[in-house]
Amino acid sequence: MNVGIVSYGAYIPRYRIRVEEIAKVWGANANSIIDGLMVFEKSVPDLDEDTITIAVEAARYAINRANINPEKIGAVYTGSESHPYAVKPSRTVIAEAIGATPDLTVADFEFACKAGTAAIQTCMGMVETGMIELGMAIGSDVSQGAPGDALEYTAAAGGVAYIIGKKDQVANIESTYSYTTDTPDFWRREGMPYPEHGGRFTGEPGYFKHVSSAAEGLMKRMGTKPSDYNYAIFHQPNGKFPTRVAKMLGFTSEQIKPGLVVPRLGNTYSGSCMMGLAATLDIAKAGDRIFMTSFGSGAGSDAFSFTVTDRIDEIRNRAPGVETLLANPIYINYATYARHKGKIKL
Amino acid sequence: MSVPRFWRRIKNLYNLIGTHCEKCGGFFYPPRNMCPKCRRNGIVNPFKFKGAGVVVTYTIVHTAAKDYAKLTPYILAIIKLDEGPSLTSQVICDHSQIHIGMRVKSAFRKLGEESDKGMIYYGTKFVPMEEKA
Numbered sequence: 001m002n003v004g005i006v007s008y009g010a011y012i013p014r015y016r017i018r019v020e021e022i023a024k025v026w027g028a029n030a031n032s033i034i035d036g037l038m039v040f041e042k043s044v045p046d047l048d049e050d051t052i053t054i055a056v057e058a059a060r061y062a063i064n065r066a067n068i069n070p071e072k073i074g075a076v077y078t079g080s081e082s083h084p085y086a087v088k089p090s091r092t093v094i095a096e097a098i099g100a101t102p103d104l105t106v107a108d109f110e111f112a113c114k115a116g117t118a119a120i121q122t123c124m125g126m127v128e129t130g131m132i133e134l135g136m137a138i139g140s141d142v143s144q145g146a147p148g149d150a151l152e153y154t155a156a157a158g159g160v161a162y163i164i165g166k167k168d169q170v171a172n173i174e175s176t177y178s179y180t181t182d183t184p185d186f187w188r189r190e191g192m193p194y195p196e197h198g199g200r201f202t203g204e205p206g207y208f209k210h211v212s213s214a215a216e217g218l219m220k221r222m223g224t225k226p227s228d229y230n231y232a233i234f235h236q237p238n239g240k241f242p243t244r245v246a247k248m249l250g251f252t253s254e255q256i257k258p259g260l261v262v263p264r265l266g267n268t269y270s271g272s273c274m275m276g277l278a279a280t281l282d283i284a285k286a287g288d289r290i291f292m293t294s295f296g297s298g299a300g301s302d303a304f305s306f307t308v309t310d311r312i313d314e315i316r317n318r319a320p321g322v323e324t325l326l327a328n329p330i331y332i333n334y335a336t337y338a339r340h341k342g343k344i345k346l
Numbered sequence: 347m348s349v350p351r352f353w354r355r356i357k358n359l360y361n362l363i364g365t366h367c368e369k370c371g372g373f374f375y376p377p378r379n380m381c382p383k384c385r386r387n388g389i390v391n392p393f394k395f396k397g398a399g400v401v402v403t404y405t406i407v408h409t410a411a412k413d414y415a416k417l418t419p420y421i422l423a424i425i426k427l428d429e430g431p432s433l434t435s436q437v438i439c440d441h442s443q444i445h446i447g448m449r450v451k452s453a454f455r456k457l458g459e460e461s462d463k464g465m466i467y468y469g470t471k472f473v474p475m476e477e478k479a
Contacts, residue, residue, distance in 0.1 A: 046438065047417055048456040052468060056454040084466055093468055097360040097454055330440075 003127045004169030005162050005306070006134060007068055009061025009319050010278040011054050012158045012265065015044040016329040017337045019153050025334045026148045033153055038239025042156040042266025044332060044340050045142045051080045052090050054159040055140035056097045061319035062136070062161040063098055066168065070099040073163070074132025076106045077122055079115020079139045079270040081188070081195075083108055094138070104132075112186060113235055114296030115139065116160065116270040121176055121302060123164035134165040139270035146194035147343060154238055156266025160274040170312045171281065171290065174305040177218035179210055186297030197297070203241070206299050211235065211245050214301035215293045222305060226250040229305075230288040233259035233276035235295035237267045251291070258283050259292075264326055277306075279322035286310035347458075352467050359469030362452060364431065366393035375431040397452030398475065399427040401437065404444055413458045425450060425472055436471045449475035 018041045023030035034040060045054070055078055063070055076095045083090045091106035109115040109122075116139020123135030140159030145151030164173075185206035188195035198206070211234055219225060226232070232251045234242035239262050246256045259276030268275055273294045280290055290306040338344050355376075357363045364375030368389040372381055375395060381388030404423035407414070414420070421437045421444050437450060450472040457467040 046455075048436075048438070048471070050456060050466075052466075053454050053456060056468075060454070093360075096356060097468070099361060 003124050004172040006165040007062045007066030007163040009058045010160045011057035012325040013045045014330050016041045045157040050084050051082045051140045052093050055138045058159040058161040059098045065319035066315045073100040073134045074104050075135040077119035079109040079119045080141050082142045112296035113269045114294040116274045117294035117302040137162050139274040141269035143269040144194050154267040156268050158268035158271045160271045171306040171308045176304045178302045179214035180300035183299035210299050210301040211293050211295050214303040218303035229291040231280045232291040233273050235273045236262035239263045282321035284308045362395040365390050373429040399425040401448040402426050438473050451475045
């Protein structure tokens, strides 16, 4: 395909809470949870951060990294399951804050954790057909986990923005393929503060079926195999799932290592595997091939195949990398975390 | 803040857009429609500030108005932008870190909200320069 990633930017709030701190409050065995999830800590938004502010910071880094003229961006699509408004687009704020208004189209996407990759696919189509020159796809979330629920140990905050275009690509998108069924493994009803989930049902019929089907489907269509790729990223709701699905598909632990950020970050939902891709682009060399598969509960997966170009070295260091954003966290206790997440109502 | 009042200031709040007098070289934030020095001879155009500046002075607010109660204690500072004008803004950092002369850079944050049912207002605050690229 003659379309690819022109630039990218990530943003992670500085606050972290350790799994031990959450487990202590609920009388749970922290070591057992860490071993089971392969997650040690998760990011927490500041009191004045939400999905929109995180998306704006990521989008501005993406614009600065490749010195993009924001007026050339013809579409801004953002995937999230924590849009601040139930009715009012979040993306108008983002488009205004990056200076892309008024000559563009914007919309909020929602498909659990894969809304961001669905936004990439939409931008690809619009760029490929010539409707727009550049499109911005963002995955951003301040994900919710009910107090004491298993999700509370991983539901994190972060966002990633990708600018999709034809010229000056840092990674060409060779192909994409999606696999979708109606599998109700996770949901949040209108007006409810926290999502519900099907427990173990989210595993085999949800995550593993869709991720492996999308990944195998794309490789079959392209005639590629896991060894053709230097790196791979799979949606990371925890550390265990992507590690297991990579092994099932025939990818090695070395291939997924650079993009496996969840143990120190938590699950950033719509930003999850897009954050892993950003971390991988931070270290990739020209000619490297990258495989990525997202997953959104409900359920579906989008698989992508990328080839990195030599332009990556030119723009890589013009914005902070994922490792820089993960460095120097501020650790908080559960009470402060509860305040930051609005779990304490004044 | 009423919704129309916020809406009129969105470009200024989101992107630090003020004005610049091309005749005398003066910079203004919030924006001025007329240059106070050149008066009617001034040539005033919109100008986007880079967002870098220095803390001139600051205070730590412990008792705030109702809309800001959730944020206390927070740092409120006068920041002199590199281009010249000064503005009042929150600085987001550890309270032991804030000091006069501190280099800061703009960040996009929530400024406030009108209860759980009302509008959310977004705009510019400042963070220590070393936190951003």
